[in-house]
Amino acid sequence: MLISESTLRSFTENIFAAMGCSAEHARLSADVLIKSDLRGIDSHGVARLQGYVRLWEKKRINTDPDLRIVHETATTATVDGDAGLGLVVAPFAMKVAIEKAEKYGSGWVSVRNSNHFGIAGYHAMKAVEKDMIGFAMTNASPLVSPTFSSERLLGTNPVCYAFPAGKYPPVIVDMATSAAANGKLEIAQRAGMQVPEGWIQNKEGEPTTDPHALKSGGALLPLGSDRDHGSHKGFGLSATVDILSAVLSGANYGPWVPPFVAFLDPPNDPVGTGIGHFVGAMRIDGFRPVAEFKQHMDNWIHRFKSSATIDPNQKVIIPGEPELEAEAARKLSGIPLVEAVVKDLNEIAGRFGVELLRS
């Protein structure tokens, strides 16, 4: 089913409002989810709305949070999200980072007591609008095993680096630090297909191509897949995200991160509060004039885009390009939703007395 951006946006705002969010928080939360759907990252858009609703029903999400800075210097801060939606906590933290960068050149905020913040790119791109470089990362429910381990100790712990350019669109590196995202496994599960070796291991830590292995105690693998191909590097990157987001802020880290799915209870021996994020912003003109930087970004992008390719039909893809193309297309033609998602959304709408989605 194809739904227009504006229809899906109002629908999503109405659901968040029905959960008790202020008008401002409902608008913002919907904006983060719709941006994900527009950019073609279907796994992090409205398909997750039911997940937030279920966590709220379990009282694990507070829709009227008191967002506050609990500790700070001129350019650093720790924010407590008061168990709020990550969709409003992370924008608050990013605003603090940008304000500090405006005054002092850079700003860095570690966040505790939050929940899933949507796509990292949404938050990092806020800095780009101000001619800054944006950084955003978060830890997440443990699904990934470190190299040599059979335990799930890390989330897919995504990270985003966002750089403004001139005549070209910004370069947006927005990536999970695992070899494959969980959404890709779900696609293979639904299609009854095997997945490539190097994405997952089974409960014993043996390589497998069965996409259902994750549900029977298996784990996703870090970027690099195995030791020979650098999985210890993917583990190191994921550890970095976990430490900056949670050990630094006082959130839960590693296997203590509370699960996103409401049917699993959080660990009963927490080492912090909620999940953690880390966001930052640096002013370009803290290093060189913005116009110069953008001119060289354009030259960088042009050189990489026009490089010799292996397959004449497959150009080099600049990070962020596919998402931008999806956004342009979906703004015109609407956002495609699979039947199962529409059914879930309308079930929630029915319970909340919100107008149903119709094609």
Place this chain on the structure above:
Amino acid sequence: MLISESTLRSFTENIFAAMGCSAEHARLSADVLIKSDLRGIDSHGVARLQGYVRLWEKKRINTDPDLRIVHETATTATVDGDAGLGLVVAPFAMKVAIEKAEKYGSGWVSVRNSNHFGIAGYHAMKAVEKDMIGFAMTNASPLVSPTFSSERLLGTNPVCYAFPAGKYPPVIVDMATSAAANGKLEIAQRAGMQVPEGWIQNKEGEPTTDPHALKSGGALLPLGSDRDHGSHKGFGLSATVDILSAVLSGANYGPWVPPFVAFLDPPNDPVGTGIGHFVGAMRIDGFRPVAEFKQHMDNWIHRFKSSATIDPNQKVIIPGEPELEAEAARKLSGIPLVEAVVKDLNEIAGRFGVELLRS
């Protein structure tokens, strides 16, 4: 041949002094190289000394540089290395970053007009000594192809994140953003062995296991190896290092980065000066009390170290652990050098009138 740390250190200092470095710069440059050898990263230690000498002989390294801040805000700066050894330029930049962090919570320095800076870990670890989190990265000679390209456009572009802990040693994530480092290829070349698929491609961009493919126009692959296993993520990370180090500072980026080997000339259409680095420091107590952070770091490390393993004989390795073990062992027993390296070093020593290395 086993050489004691102190012998190798004096020898290396003498060579740098003979190249015209000040006593302070000779001491510092030797310290960076010896630290690499101590930590078991043989490819970045004194084995590279001849490389620096040859660049200096070609007048591409200035051993009496005027290191200066050319642009700054409270927490950001651009440093011009005046074509100096990266071994002295990067420590200067890191000192600026740490001083800014002491005053304002964080400090970030992008560096242009520099040369190879040794191991990223050396620089990032300087922050750890001050109870800060350290960041260091550099771009490098183009050897890596972006996903879908047959051209070498990026260096192995390493990055280091360094975190202090309490009773445990610091966590040091120090990694190339390629699937395998060039040093590993060289080992396979010498041993006449094939390398795993996923490390390199040939001139046409086809997968190969021939370690000599790099010399005949092939390329290293980004972390992730191929598109299915996330090579676009390794490309994105490498791009991030390139942009922060060079587009931000005014150094050369992408395929314009001057080669480390003196027998290859730099491109005759430079887009900046020299190679670029990016370093940073953040005060832990800008976020939470240092003691609390270290206690949770210890808990993080303990949990990961004691996790269930796939093979009972292979524990999970915390980033930085193998290097620390090497350092402890080599401080006691000496630094092993292969015959070819000793021969090279003594050839230089002979020419420079420096006392030869003997076992």
